[in-house]
Amino acid sequence: MTAIARLDGVALRLGRRFDLAIPELTFGPGVTAIVGTNGSGKTTLLRLVATVLRPDIGTITVSGNDTSTADGLVDTRRLLGYLPQHDTVPSRLTVFDHVDLVAVMREVAHSTSARRRAVGRAIRAVGLADVATERCGRLSGGQRRRVAIAAALAGDPQLLVLDEPDAHLDDGHRDELGRRLRERAVTVVLSTHDRQWASEVADRIVELRDGRVVSRR
Amino acid sequence: MTDLLERYVAGDPIPTPIRRALEDAIAADPIERGRATEIVAANDGAFLAAVLDDVVALTMAPRRSRLERLLLVCRMPEPTARLVAATPALRWAWIAAVGVVLLFAAGAAGEGWRDADRLAVLLALAPLVPVVGVAAAFSAATDPTQEVATAAAISGFRLLMIRTLSVLGGSIAVTLAITLLSRHADGWLRVAWILPGLATTSATLVLATRTRIATAAGVIGCAWLLIVIAISEVVDDAVAPYRWPGQLVAIVVTASASAILVGRRRHLDRLELR
Numbered sequence: 001m002t003a004i005a006r007l008d009g010v011a012l013r014l015g016r017r018f019d020l021a022i023p024e025l026t027f028g029p030g031v032t033a034i035v036g037t038n039g040s041g042k043t044t045l046l047r048l049v050a051t052v053l054r055p056d057i058g059t060i061t062v063s064g065n066d067t068s069t070a071d072g073l074v075d076t077r078r079l080l081g082y083l084p085q086h087d088t089v090p091s092r093l094t095v096f097d098h099v100d101l102v103a104v105m106r107e108v109a110h111s112t113s114a115r116r117r118a119v120g121r122a123i124r125a126v127g128l129a130d131v132a133t134e135r136c137g138r139l140s141g142g143q144r145r146r147v148a149i150a151a152a153l154a155g156d157p158q159l160l161v162l163d164e165p166d167a168h169l170d171d172g173h174r175d176e177l178g179r180r181l182r183e184r185a186v187t188v189v190l191s192t193h194d195r196q197w198a199s200e201v202a203d204r205i206v207e208l209r210d211g212r213v214v215s216r217r
Numbered sequence: 218m219t220d221l222l223e224r225y226v227a228g229d230p231i232p233t234p235i236r237r238a239l240e241d242a243i244a245a246d247p248i249e250r251g252r253a254t255e256i257v258a259a260n261d262g263a264f265l266a267a268v269l270d271d272v273v274a275l276t277m278a279p280r281r282s283r284l285e286r287l288l289l290v291c292r293m294p295e296p297t298a299r300l301v302a303a304t305p306a307l308r309w310a311w312i313a314a315v316g317v318v319l320l321f322a323a324g325a326a327g328e329g330w331r332d333a334d335r336l337a338v339l340l341a342l343a344p345l346v347p348v349v350g351v352a353a354a355f356s357a358a359t360d361p362t363q364e365v366a367t368a369a370a371i372s373g374f375r376l377l378m379i380r381t382l383s384v385l386g387g388s389i390a391v392t393l394a395i396t397l398l399s400r401h402a403d404g405w406l407r408v409a410w411i412l413p414g415l416a417t418t419s420a421t422l423v424l425a426t427r428t429r430i431a432t433a434a435g436v437i438g439c440a441w442l443l444i445v446i447a448i449s450e451v452v453d454d455a456v457a458p459y460r461w462p463g464q465l466v467a468i469v470v471t472a473s474a475s476a477i478l479v480g481r482r483r484h485l486d487r488l489e490l491r
Contacts, residue, residue, distance in 0.1 A: 050368045051367075051368055052364055052367045052368050070483050070486055073486075074370060074372075074486065077368060077369060077370040078370045080368060080370075082364075082365060082368040084364040084365060086361075086364075087361060088361050088362055088364060088365050089361065090361050090362065093303060094279045095277075096277045096278050096279055097279060097303050098303075098362075100278075100299065100303075101299060101300070101303040101304065101362070102362065102365055102369070104296045104299050104300055104371075105300070105362075105365070105366050105369035105370075105371045105376070106369045106370055106371070107369070107370040107371055112295045112296075116274045116275075116278060117274045119274060119277075120274030120277050120278075121274075123277060129277060132277035132278075132279075133277065133278075133279045151365065161368075
């Protein structure tokens with residue numbers, strides 16, 4: 001089963017200069033890429049879908065759960081794997097410990113062994129099994145990005161919200177990531193600056209400009 | 218051992234202690250790991266894939282830290298122990314708290330201070346240590362995982378309580394050790410900051426349901442210092458705020474704040490970035 005995220009009449013003002021306004025937008029099964037220039041509202045839109053920001057007006061529902069209600073919010077977060085834009089990987093922890101810590105917070109699996117198995121699978125999926133016991137501070141920027149992606153993938157969430165997952169990745173790993181995302185029969189919403197990669201990976205492309213949707217393909 | 222491995226891979230029931238010992242051996246020994254991989258490779262099926270995931274997860278998982286092992290020995294639930302031991306912000310929160318303790322301990326040890334004034338400074342600043350620690354535990358500057366934690370399914374109230382109690386426990390232990398070792402503190406007044414410390418921390422958490430936690434910590438910290446200075450000046454007794462009427466007030470504040478926190482737990486479940 002996959003999640004369907006829907007935004008209705010959503011508006012959000014951040015500061016005096018920026019506001020986002022989305023009359024209607026639905027993210028269904030498959031990969032949807034959000035593209036646009038710097039400051040067009042990609043990250044803000046993904047943060048709304050990932051429930052870390054609440055809209056000033058409008059509603060966001062994920063698989064029928066209204067995220068403005070307490071129960072709907074928790075149910076939505078149980079379906080969600082989220083990769084923020086910035087580096088979220090602490091240097092002190094090992095790769096396994098970081099992904100496991102996020103899995104604990106995401107309440108992945110009901111037992112320790114099942115959770116650690118899911119963590120192991122996610123680390124293998126991003127090709128980091130050989131550095132699983134290394135501290136994250138010793139990894140390259142691309143490897144750290146893949147650690148953060150593994151933390152989002154652990155437990156096979158139904159809705160993946162990935163803010164620039166291709167940042168810092170070389171061509172090989174970016175292609176591999178795109179292939180793995182397409183293989184997953186879930187709803188994936190990602191942002192990228194690379195329109196070529198977006199067209200290769202995504203089933204749909206949404207373009208933002210100044211906080212407004214200007215095209216959907 | 219190979220026979221056991223084959224039974225393990227085949228999914229035969231193995232007593233839990235033996236299975237755990239076997240898994241430990243596989244995790245620790247590359248030769249056993251190689252045998253396990255060979256047996257798995259020679260077979261097929263979803264169960265074997267799951268077994269391989271188990272084995273790989275075991276080989277990937279580093280040894281738990283001393284703190285985490287200690288917490289597990291103390292019967293803390295495994296996910297909670299992991300949250301306490303691995304959360305990066307808590308490390309910085311403890312460092313911040315200890316830093317503040319050392320700072321005021323050094324300040325109060327300066328020459329030219331009367332003993333009563335030294336004790337008053339110690340008692341005034343000690344309740345701020347857990348407040349600083351709690352604020353640091355929820356700062357984006359110290360916790361790169363903050364945004365991920367915000368979007369996670371875990372209850373915001375539970376996360377808040379786990380982090381707060383961790384910081385509170387650590388900072389009270391350190392402050393207590395320094396206070397008890399201090400030659401300037403006298404009698405029960407050595408520990409007279411503990412209840413005020415609980416009061417300032419719980420008040421900070423209540424205010425944090427309305428504003429950012431750093432702002433709440435700043436407001437409560439300033440309010441606390443203003444109150445103790447004002448009382449000391451009015452009654453002309455530097456340690457007056459810490460005698461029994463003050464302790465009673467601290468208990469009332471802590472109890473009231475705790476009740477409000479429990480009442481607002483649904484609000485705290487909704488962690489957001491702003």
